[in-house]
Amino acid sequence: MNENMNDKVVNNPLEDEAIYIFREVAGQFEKPVILFSGGKDSITLVRLAQKAFYPAKIPFPLLHIDTGHNFPETIEFRDQLVEELGLELHVHYVQDNIDAGNVQEESGKYASRNGLQTDSLLQAIEKHGFDACIGGARRDEEKARAKERVFSVRDDFGQWDEKNQRPEVFDMLNGRIDFGQNVRVFPISNWTELDVWSYIQQEKMEIPSIYFAHKRKVFERDGMIWSAHDEYVFREDNELVMEKIVRFRTVGDMSCTAAVESLAFDIDKVVEEIAASTISERGARIDDKRSEAAMEKRKQQGYF
Amino acid sequence: MVGNKNKVLKLSTAGSVDDGKSTLIGRILYDTHSLTDDKLEAIERSSKQKGYDYLDFSLATDGLVAEREQGITIDVAHIYFSTKNRSYIIADTPGHVEYTRNMVTGTSTSQVSIILIDARKGVIEQTKRHFFINNLLRTKEIVVAVNKMDLIDFSQEKYEAIVEDFKLLISDSEYKEQNITFIPVSALHGDNVVDKSENLSWFKGETMMEHLENIRLEDIQEEAKARFQVQTVIRPKTDEFHDFRGYAGKLKGGELKVGDDVTVLPSGRKSQIKSISFFDQQYLAASKGSSITITLMDDVNVSRGDLIVKSEELPQESKTISAKICWMDNQPLLASSTYFLQHGVKLVKSKIKTIEHKISTDNTGEIEKVSQLNMNDLGLVEIQLAQVLNFDSYNENKGNGAFILIDAKSNTTAGVGFWEVEVAFDK
Numbered sequence: 001m002n003e004n005m006n007d008k009v010v011n012n013p014l015e016d017e018a019i020y021i022f023r024e025v026a027g028q029f030e031k032p033v034i035l036f037s038g039g040k041d042s043i044t045l046v047r048l049a050q051k052a053f054y055p056a057k058i059p060f061p062l063l064h065i066d067t068g069h070n071f072p073e074t075i076e077f078r079d080q081l082v083e084e085l086g087l088e089l090h091v092h093y094v095q096d097n098i099d100a101g102n103v104q105e106e107s108g109k110y111a112s113r114n115g116l117q118t119d120s121l122l123q124a125i126e127k128h129g130f131d132a133c134i135g136g137a138r139r140d141e142e143k144a145r146a147k148e149r150v151f152s153v154r155d156d157f158g159q160w161d162e163k164n165q166r167p168e169v170f171d172m173l174n175g176r177i178d179f180g181q182n183v184r185v186f187p188i189s190n191w192t193e194l195d196v197w198s199y200i201q202q203e204k205m206e207i208p209s210i211y212f213a214h215k216r217k218v219f220e221r222d223g224m225i226w227s228a229h230d231e232y233v234f235r236e237d238n239e240l241v242m243e244k245i246v247r248f249r250t251v252g253d254m255s256c257t258a259a260v261e262s263l264a265f266d267i268d269k270v271v272e273e274i275a276a277s278t279i280s281e282r283g284a285r286i287d288d289k290r291s292e293a294a295m296e297k298r299k300q301q302g303y304f
Numbered sequence: 305m306v307g308n309k310n311k312v313l314k315l316s317t318a319g320s321v322d323d324g325k326s327t328l329i330g331r332i333l334y335d336t337h338s339l340t341d342d343k344l345e346a347i348e349r350s351s352k353q354k355g356y357d358y359l360d361f362s363l364a365t366d367g368l369v370a371e372r373e374q375g376i377t378i379d380v381a382h383i384y385f386s387t388k389n390r391s392y393i394i395a396d397t398p399g400h401v402e403y404t405r406n407m408v409t410g411t412s413t414s415q416v417s418i419i420l421i422d423a424r425k426g427v428i429e430q431t432k433r434h435f436f437i438n439n440l441l442r443t444k445e446i447v448v449a450v451n452k453m454d455l456i457d458f459s460q461e462k463y464e465a466i467v468e469d470f471k472l473l474i475s476d477s478e479y480k481e482q483n484i485t486f487i488p489v490s491a492l493h494g495d496n497v498v499d500k501s502e503n504l505s506w507f508k509g510e511t512m513m514e515h516l517e518n519i520r521l522e523d524i525q526e527e528a529k530a531r532f533q534v535q536t537v538i539r540p541k542t543d544e545f546h547d548f549r550g551y552a553g554k555l556k557g558g559e560l561k562v563g564d565d566v567t568v569l570p571s572g573r574k575s576q577i578k579s580i581s582f583f584d585q586q587y588l589a590a591s592k593g594s595s596i597t598i599t600l601m602d603d604v605n606v607s608r609g610d611l612i613v614k615s616e617e618l619p620q621e622s623k624t625i626s627a628k629i630c631w632m633d634n635q636p637l638l639a640s641s642t643y644f645l646q647h648g649v650k651l652v653k654s655k656i657k658t659i660e661h662k663i664s665t666d667n668t669g670e671i672e673k674v675s676q677l678n679m680n681d682l683g684l685v686e687i688q689l690a691q692v693l694n695f696d697s698y699n700e701n702k703g704n705g706a707f708i709l710i711d712a713k714s715n716t717t718a719g720v721g722f723w724e725v726e727v728a729f730d731k
Binding site: 005006007008009011013014015016017019020023024026027050051053054055056057139140143146147153162163165167168169171172174176177178189190192194195277 | 408413535536545553581586587593632646648708720
């Protein structure tokens, strides 16, 4: 422990709230797990969990639902972090479910494995008996998420009953559930994208390199920039591959995550860019553009 | 913009159906340039599709399919924006009579409440309820926005009549310490929301956003005694921290310092604070809101739910309590039924002894003998606890004076309770 004595703890309400939520998970549940994608939000979660339980280790394992269409940089980063912190990592592969014929791979121009993650997630929950799944979703991301609770109860089928949610009064979190149910927990519910980036900057956290500007082979479609990775991302013959300097604002499945042109090579520049941005981060996620209620529908079925 | 995240102001909005709450929020987002291009495009598209002549900003906040279909807000939505000065979180709560529970929910986490009045209708029953709930929850800062001024030709006379009507409510209210600010606005057209309006040039006060920006957090902070409820006991069991036994929790009220004489409740064991830490740093003191870990000088038995307080600032202690309950469940609250009572993070079994009376929420304070409390009712209730709890009256410490009741069968949060100050407790 650091021997230097500081005067008084400096309050950061968002950080204090997230730590409080993590500690409630430890206090109320038997088998929690942190949903970890290797993205900036789940990296932030791990950092907050570290702070919540220090000097003890994070008392939860991580779970990654792997679409198989990840950016390799993210996976590399994930494995490194897990080793550094001495955590346990469970990986469930969407590919296994496709091979077993449990789910049908989408086809066509906009094919994505993003929606297929739900089945793998529900199987993982059942297999390991997880009763609380901690996720990095934020209310500012999307309008259906704006209605989400911090402790969000899911039934045996992983379904979200959006019209019948428990009221969350003051900071009291009610995690009581029946056997077979589980709770999705969102410690950074009240953070904005800028809050996350500022936190990464303040904490000098490591993040996967694809968040920073880099040269990449890409193609354009519908005014958006896609990674030219033909194995995962469908590309028409007339959609020409070019090289651009880009970065990613979210790291989902490669097939549904668009890049933005950027010269933000370091965290300070990224924070500046986000602060001045006129496009929301989900604006680069094709999965939300499918319909006005795309996210709400996915959530009802058990999506993160 | 960056670097202000340590400053957050939490707002909630209350109004009746069609008072234009969502429109007001949409307007704030629009005029503070908080709506990104893609969100704005979506609003333009939907507005056009619905055949509106103007941009329907409520589309920025009504998130669920059912809400957009019916053009109403069903559930509390959280909206985020920031200015150069600080970050804001708005809890947008529905205005329907049947959704009072959402208003209590939204208000419980906010520091400032915005009450909307439709200038054409003036102070109506719903306004009284909203004001009443804000008083019940002891919201210190209230902004009364008289909206739709455009529809009454920006009339100063009519506006002032509404303000006078509202002041009558204030004189009837038992809670007198709040600041109430009146502002005439037109959310739809943007008058006095962020920018000053020429149509309302007779109004010399600040616009709504100017007013919010000038609220000082230190003025609206609750002054309360230090209450530290233990969430989890941290025992690393590593070589480096072999004997470490830390108590993790979020400090509610006041300040704790290394060396403070403290008492652990309910056991009553006394000790001193040995260390206060946040992550890997040690501190001499911590104040309200900090999620810290403390260690004690003595090896006393402390577990989750225990309350650590300064020895000269002991809270109340009892197995029977009297509290105001706002009921939130479809299943009514009945005398002699049992519930789990969650006080902060501590869960105890409880039984409703008597329902003293139901309290009218229309600000008249009228009481009525009833045999049950239905959803959205407020009542005074006596509760028997399976074990003692250590608490304060809600008016003295919100964090240590509120609790929820959980239905043991459905597990849902069925009601919220506020410990009463006036009632004498047997020790």
